[in-house]
Amino acid sequence: MLTVGRRASSYQAARMSWLRRASVQRGTSLVIAYLILAAGIILILIPLLWMISTSLKDIGSVFLFPPQIIPDPALWKNYADGWNAQPFGLFLRNTLVITFSSMVGQTFSCALVAFGFARLRGTGSNVLFMLLLSTIMLPIYVTLIPTFILYKYLGWLDTFLPLIVPSFFGGGPFFIFLMRQFFMTIPLELDDAARVDGATTFDIFLKICLPLAAPALAAVAIFAFLGSWNDFLQPLIYLQRTDHFTLAIGLNLFRAESTAVTPWNQLMAVSLLVMIPPLLVFFFAQRYFIQGIVISGIKG
Amino acid sequence: MIGQRALRVGVQPRTTRQRENLEFYLFISPWLIGFLLFVAGPMLATLALSFSSWDLLTPPKFVGLQNFVHLLSGDPLFWQALKVSTLYSGIGIPLHIALAFCIALLLNQKLKAVAVIRTLYYMPSVISGVAVAVLWLWIFNPDFGPINLALRLVHVQGPLWLASEFWALPALIIVSLWGVGSAMIIFLAGLQGIPTTLYEAAAIDGAGAWQRFWSVTVPMISPVLFFNLVLGVINSFQAFTNAYVMTSGGPNDATLMYVLYLYQNAFQFFKMGYASALAWVLLLIILLLTVLIFKSSPMWVYYEGELRGRR
Numbered sequence: 001m002l003t004v005g006r007r008a009s010s011y012q013a014a015r016m017s018w019l020r021r022a023s024v025q026r027g028t029s030l031v032i033a034y035l036i037l038a039a040g041i042i043l044i045l046i047p048l049l050w051m052i053s054t055s056l057k058d059i060g061s062v063f064l065f066p067p068q069i070i071p072d073p074a075l076w077k078n079y080a081d082g083w084n085a086q087p088f089g090l091f092l093r094n095t096l097v098i099t100f101s102s103m104v105g106q107t108f109s110c111a112l113v114a115f116g117f118a119r120l121r122g123t124g125s126n127v128l129f130m131l132l133l134s135t136i137m138l139p140i141y142v143t144l145i146p147t148f149i150l151y152k153y154l155g156w157l158d159t160f161l162p163l164i165v166p167s168f169f170g171g172g173p174f175f176i177f178l179m180r181q182f183f184m185t186i187p188l189e190l191d192d193a194a195r196v197d198g199a200t201t202f203d204i205f206l207k208i209c210l211p212l213a214a215p216a217l218a219a220v221a222i223f224a225f226l227g228s229w230n231d232f233l234q235p236l237i238y239l240q241r242t243d244h245f246t247l248a249i250g251l252n253l254f255r256a257e258s259t260a261v262t263p264w265n266q267l268m269a270v271s272l273l274v275m276i277p278p279l280l281v282f283f284f285a286q287r288y289f290i291q292g293i294v295i296s297g298i299k300g
Numbered sequence: 301m302i303g304q305r306a307l308r309v310g311v312q313p314r315t316t317r318q319r320e321n322l323e324f325y326l327f328i329s330p331w332l333i334g335f336l337l338f339v340a341g342p343m344l345a346t347l348a349l350s351f352s353s354w355d356l357l358t359p360p361k362f363v364g365l366q367n368f369v370h371l372l373s374g375d376p377l378f379w380q381a382l383k384v385s386t387l388y389s390g391i392g393i394p395l396h397i398a399l400a401f402c403i404a405l406l407l408n409q410k411l412k413a414v415a416v417i418r419t420l421y422y423m424p425s426v427i428s429g430v431a432v433a434v435l436w437l438w439i440f441n442p443d444f445g446p447i448n449l450a451l452r453l454v455h456v457q458g459p460l461w462l463a464s465e466f467w468a469l470p471a472l473i474i475v476s477l478w479g480v481g482s483a484m485i486i487f488l489a490g491l492q493g494i495p496t497t498l499y500e501a502a503a504i505d506g507a508g509a510w511q512r513f514w515s516v517t518v519p520m521i522s523p524v525l526f527f528n529l530v531l532g533v534i535n536s537f538q539a540f541t542n543a544y545v546m547t548s549g550g551p552n553d554a555t556l557m558y559v560l561y562l563y564q565n566a567f568q569f570f571k572m573g574y575a576s577a578l579a580w581v582l583l584l585i586i587l588l589l590t591v592l593i594f595k596s597s598p599m600w601v602y603y604e605g606e607l608r609g610r611r
Contacts, residue, residue: 030409030411033409036406037406044420044423050438063443065444065452066449066453112328112330113327113330115327116327121317121321122325125324132331137586138343138583139559139582141538141582142343142579143342145572145575146346146349149345149572168330168334169334170330170334170335176331201320226426230428232430232541232544248429248431251431252545255545264441264444268438271430271435272431274430278426281426286419
């Protein structure tokens, strides 16, 4: 009894002395950490700051040496001019239609499927789930050509349908996985209790699990928004007429069609405008990003 | 008889078990239909097309293994594309992971303003796409981009970057490193999940900082490293937008990424059969690399099975 007590107290002493030493060391290492991190942040921000700077210069001062860092005068007109150089208003409308439709489709259909995998038992459910997981790493290029041909025969080329309809069919295996992980954490007793009260499985899904899974739904919706907004390959392949273009391929068109002297100031202005919605979503919904990563079980 | 019975069961399941089975399939049906229609079907169709020659105008023609033979022995561009993607991944992924891990380690100390720093590092990851490619096109401008302007201020002639056969690929790797935040945040979540008691116990056993890092941090973070590595391979072999927008594969095919070459074959040269063969080779490459990583994982990934239960 006594020995155990003494051993415990010597353990305690060793622990305290380690903690004290560690806190002294931490002072200097913290300063170094701050310095390195600050340097990294500067490196990360320089391209963005340079972009803002260029977007406000007149085209003459864009090509100056030594460079003008702070534009004088600041030409806000570049934003309007760039925006009107191509029908970006129309591109924005197209992008919004596609992004929101596919966001709704992905979020709802992936919740439905995830609920099935998390809370219902069916023959072959494990095999099907393994199948689903294995498609996470499937490159899109393996299905791209036949789906293109399928859409061609359906008459869907140059419409928004190829960019919207598939998202209503599960909406991506990774999102299903993420939602399933979240549904697994909701106690099954809730289902049983509701069932006793006469609730159908769909009631349980809609009225019990979905409201509880709001944070995971938000994470999926945000990832879906970003994926759709930033997508380049699929609009590039499926959309042909300029008035069907999204912002992504419209911006590329603006870049490619800039002749002789590239209007870098306008190009930077429009690029910045295209970046703003994802940045806003990110800043306002940041905790859902982190949550999304934590839910999917990627913990040490 | 049997058909009738199956029908009756299908319409009105008699036991709760059958009922649940039916409900399970109803719930997962969007994915199941989508999987058959947009994944499994097209995958097999790609395989079938890879044995054909098809320009979309005339009916596809069966050519046997000709596409694969041409790809392996008669097409220098295939090997060039494979080389470019391998270099891009082989250099990019280790840099990416090392950088992400270092930043995460620094951030994992109890710093003030962790949230703000983390946000700033993660920020570039949310704005991937064409806008980013256009931005970096300007940053790498040999005459008026900030990199070469800075070099010029100290009287150094900067490289031509995207117009240089040597520097174009490193430039694309630098752009990809700008998005290091997503891997960093995954590492950080992993580091924050390591119980502090492990470090304290190691210290009491006399382990120094370096030893604690190698015997606690590294094994505990290895599953996350594994995850980031797999993700890195899958993503980097499919990198398309930056190469398409910034270099179109040039100069002189120095940045002809594998999937860019695939895209060109399919949607610019309309060689659907050949592009399908390229797609299946890509799938096999990614599969092979992933299997290699998985098979090697018992040697370097530590799974804390029983520990997790106790926590």
